[in-house]
Every structure is written in C-alpha cells, then in structure tokens.
Amino acid sequence: MTTPVKQHLIDPEICIRCYTCEMTCPIGAIQHDDTNVVVDPDTCNFCMDCIPVCPTGSIDEWRVVETPYSLDDQYGFDELPEQGDITLPENAEADEIEALDDAVAALLAEAHKGTGGRARAPATASKPTINLHPLSNPAAATVQGNYRLTDPDSENDVRHIVLDLGRLPFPILEGQSIGIVPPGLDATGKPHLPRLYSISNPRDGERPGFNNLSLTVKREPRGLCSNYVCDLQKGQEVQITGPFGATFLLPSDPNAHLLMICTGTGSAPFRGFTMRRQRERPDARDSLTLIFGARSARDLPYFGPLKKIPEDFMRKEFAFSRTPDQPKQYVQDKLRAASGHIAPLLDNAQLHVYICGRKDMEQGVEDALAEIAEGAGRVWSDMRGTMREEGRYHVETY
Numbered sequence: 001m002t003t004p005v006k007q008h009l010i011d012p013e014i015c016i017r018c019y020t021c022e023m024t025c026p027i028g029a030i031q032h033d034d035t036n037v038v039v040d041p042d043t044c045n046f047c048m049d050c051i052p053v054c055p056t057g058s059i060d061e062w063r064v065v066e067t068p069y070s071l072d073d074q075y076g077f078d079e080l081p082e083q084g085d086i087t088l089p090e091n092a093e094a095d096e097i098e099a100l101d102d103a104v105a106a107l108l109a110e111a112h113k114g115t116g117g118r119a120r121a122p123a124t125a126s127k128p129t130i131n132l133h134p135l136s137n138p139a140a141a142t143v144q145g146n147y148r149l150t151d152p153d154s155e156n157d158v159r160h161i162v163l164d165l166g167r168l169p170f171p172i173l174e175g176q177s178i179g180i181v182p183p184g185l186d187a188t189g190k191p192h193l194p195r196l197y198s199i200s201n202p203r204d205g206e207r208p209g210f211n212n213l214s215l216t217v218k219r220e221p222r223g224l225c226s227n228y229v230c231d232l233q234k235g236q237e238v239q240i241t242g243p244f245g246a247t248f249l250l251p252s253d254p255n256a257h258l259l260m261i262c263t264g265t266g267s268a269p270f271r272g273f274t275m276r277r278q279r280e281r282p283d284a285r286d287s288l289t290l291i292f293g294a295r296s297a298r299d300l301p302y303f304g305p306l307k308k309i310p311e312d313f314m315r316k317e318f319a320f321s322r323t324p325d326q327p328k329q330y331v332q333d334k335l336r337a338a339s340g341h342i343a344p345l346l347d348n349a350q351l352h353v354y355i356c357g358r359k360d361m362e363q364g365v366e367d368a369l370a371e372i373a374e375g376a377g378r379v380w381s382d383m384r385g386t387m388r389e390e391g392r393y394h395v396e397t398y
Contacts, residue, residue, distance in 0.1 A: 007068045008039045008046065012077050014058035016177055016244030017131060018196040021050040021059050034136040036075050041068035056247060056396075057119055120391035122251035122352060126203075129171045129243060135194060138181055138239040141165050143232045144212060151298030157219040158265060158301045159230045160200070163238060165211045172213060172243045173203050174250040174272035175354075179241035180215075182225040194241045195225035198356070198396075200268035202276040216268035216301055248394050251352055254281055259345060259353045261331055261365055263293040266357025267301055269396075273354075274314060288314035289345070291338075293331040293361070295322040315341065331357075332364035336371065343376040346383055352392045359397040 010021070010030075015037055022030040022037060029043035030050060050059050063069075063083055121128075133139040141163035149158045172178075179194025186192055197215045206214040219230040232238065250258075250273050258277075260270040270290060277284055294300035297320060306316060317334040320326070335342060345351050346369070355365055370380035387393035 009061040011058040019193045034134040038074035119247040124252040125249040149301040175248040176245040181239040198268040263357030293319040332368035335368040
C-alpha cells in the first residue's frame with residue numbers, strides 16, 4: 001500500500017503572482033509559467049522559508065495525497081482540488097499523516113507564527129479580474145505623471161505615478177495590485193521578474209471615467225524596480241502585469257465601516273477605498289476610520305489631501321515617530337488612544353478591518369487590538385477569527 005504524503009501547493013485563485021516565494025525559495029522548488037506558480041514535489045523539502053513572505057496566504061496550502069500532483073497537474077489548476085479520501089496504512093493515525101513527522105510539524109508551527117490564518121474576500125465585493133496580462137503578455141502603459149508626495153527635505157522619496165492604458169482593457173478593483181517589469185536582465189541573464197505595487201485609485205480611474213491608474217512608490221536605496229519607477233518620465237512606456245489580488249478588496253456594502261490601519265506606502269489601497277466612497281457616497285458619514293503612521297508629517301504621503309477630508313466623513317488619526325521634541329508614536333499607540341472609538345467598532349457586524357504596510361507593524365497592531373477587545377470584555381482571537389471567516393479581516397504587509 002502506498003504511504004500517503006503531505007504535498008505543498010499554491011492556491012491559484014488567491015496567488016497574486018508577485019513571485020516573492022519563488023525568489024525566496026533557497027532550493028528552487030517553486031517555479032511559474034504564464035498561468036500559475038507551482039511547487040515541485042520532487043524538490044520541496046518543507047523548509048518553510050516561503051510561508052512568511054507570501055502577502056496573501058496562497059502559499060499556505062497542503063494536501064495529503066497518495067500520489068503527488070505533478071507540475072503539469074498544478075499548471076492546469078484553475079482552483080485547488082479538494083482534499084480527497086485516502087486510505088491510511090495500518091496503524092497510522094490521521095494526525096500523524098497530517099504532520100508527517102515531528103520535525104515538519106515543528107516547522108509548520110514556526111512558519112505560521114503571526115500569520116493568523118487565511119484571508120477571505122468580502123462577501124459583497126465585486127468579482128475581480130485576475131492575471132489578465134501575465135508575464136508572457138504584459139500590458140504597455142504610458143506614464144502620464146510622476147509627482148513627489150513627500151517634502152523635498154524628507155529622506156523618504158515617495159512618488160505618485162499615473163499610468164495611462166489608452167484603449168487597452170485593464171479592469172481593476174480597489175485593493176488590487178499590478179506588477180511592474182523592470183528593464184534589463186538579472187545576474188543569471190534572465191529578464192527581471194515583476195515587482196508588485198498596490199493600485200492607489202478607484203476602479204473608474206485616477207481621473208473619473210479615464211482608463212488610467214496610479215501607484216504609490218517609495219524609492220529604496222538599492223531597489224531595482226523602485227528606482228526605475230521613481231525615475232520614470234512623462235511619456236515613457238512601462239510594461240505591467242496583472243491585475244492581481246482577490247481578497248484585499250473594498251466591500252460593496254454601503255453600510256460597511258472600514259477600519260484602515262497603515263504605514264507609509266501601505267496607504268495606497270486605502271486612497272482607492274476612500275476615493276471610491278467619496279465618488280459613490282459623498283453624503284456618507286462615520287463609515288471610515290484611518291490610522292496612518294509615518295516618521296513625520298513631511299514623510300506622510302497624501303497628507304495635504306487627507307487633511308481636507310471632513311472628519312465626519314472619515315475619522316483620521318496620524319502617528320508620527322520622529323517629530324522633534326515629541327514622544328514617538330506608532331499606529332498601535334493611536335489605536336489604544338482611540339480605544340473608546342475602536343472598541344464599539346469591533347462589535348459591529350459590518351466592520352471590515354484592513355492592515356497594510358511594513359510587516360514589523362503587524363504584531364503591535366495585533367497586541368493593541370487584543371488589549372482593546374480585552375478591555376471591552378471580549379476575546380480578540382475569537383473576534384478576529386469570526387471576522388476572517390466572514391471576509392472582514394485582511395492583512396497585507398511586506
């Protein structure tokens with residue numbers, strides 16, 4: 001009798017083709033074609049290095065199988081196969097097969113620390129278009145504008161890039177991303193893989209009714225793609241892939257309250273969320289809460305426009321960690337300070353929580369929300385689990 005084995009798979013419906021897992025895998029077990037990113041069952045050694053870096057959780061899929069799905073099988077997946085019935089060898093327990101052995105079980109436990117489970121799309125969100133333009137057939141966009149968002153004296157160079165798609169169909173939803181393909185070849189002589197950037201405008205365009213989109217990009221000192229994008233000039237042509245992302249989406253429910261927590265360029269999708277609400281429901285009141293962290297006001301993208309949004313349309317809390325002669329404040333500090341506002345929201349069945357930004361903010365935010373829930377006599381892990389199952393809790397950190 002064949003002994004069942006545990007196989008690592010990637011969910012093609014949720015994967016955003018950012019290729020971070022492929023670049024992270026130390027043994028080359030992850031590869032891609034024009035359609036899917038897959039795991040070679042003959043190479044994967046369950047090192048788990050790919051688990052924490054995946055921004056969507058699509059990498060975190062496992063099946064117990066008698067015969068592993070081949071690469072050809074995986075390349076043909078439109079969705080993951082369900083866990084089928086298997087025949088266990090005599091004297092084998094199901095949980096033993098699930099873990100395979102104590103070492104793999106320990107690795108799984110370590111890899112899952114802080115990941116908090118699988119995100120789901122809001123039940124009311126529109127169905128997104130995914131991977132319309134894969135790496136083998138990128139779309140050509142023209143740069144309409146490149147504007148610096150941060151103060152000229154700031155060491156953080158953050159740009160607002162507007163791309164014109166002309167007559168090319170490229171439907172996007174708020175919360176999705178696109179890939180930018182930097183020119184040139186990598187150290188192995190292969191074309192560079194796309195780098196992923198969140199779209200920062202609503203579905204009807206940066207300018208309403210126009211087929212364009214915008215990105216919020218921070219220049220990284222050694223960033224191959226970020227320097228390329230930040231240096232783009234008006235009229236240049238850019239190769240883009242996507243769109244990607246099926247879970248970090250704006251709910252269609254007009255009564256949903258959005259709690260948006262971000263740092264730096266993590267504000268990009270929330271700009272799209274807010275502009276969509278402004279265009280769709282300009283008379284909405286008390287349905288948006290933004291907690292936004294940056295080093296200082298001059299380092300905070302979109303600070304000027306944000307200040308002009310009426311407080312009764314969107315409540316705004318800014319956390320600055322490097323303001324001269326002021327104590328350092330982070331988004332988790334602002335959450336605690338606003339606990340009187342946040343605690344009732346956590347009990348609201350129409351609350352949707354979105355967390356976006358640097359990965360090192362994630363634990364602090366979790367701790368703050370847990371304290372707020374505990375202060376209200378609630379158990380945060382239970383509340384978060386319910387929200388996640390209902391498609392109301394989303395984390396996208398990097």
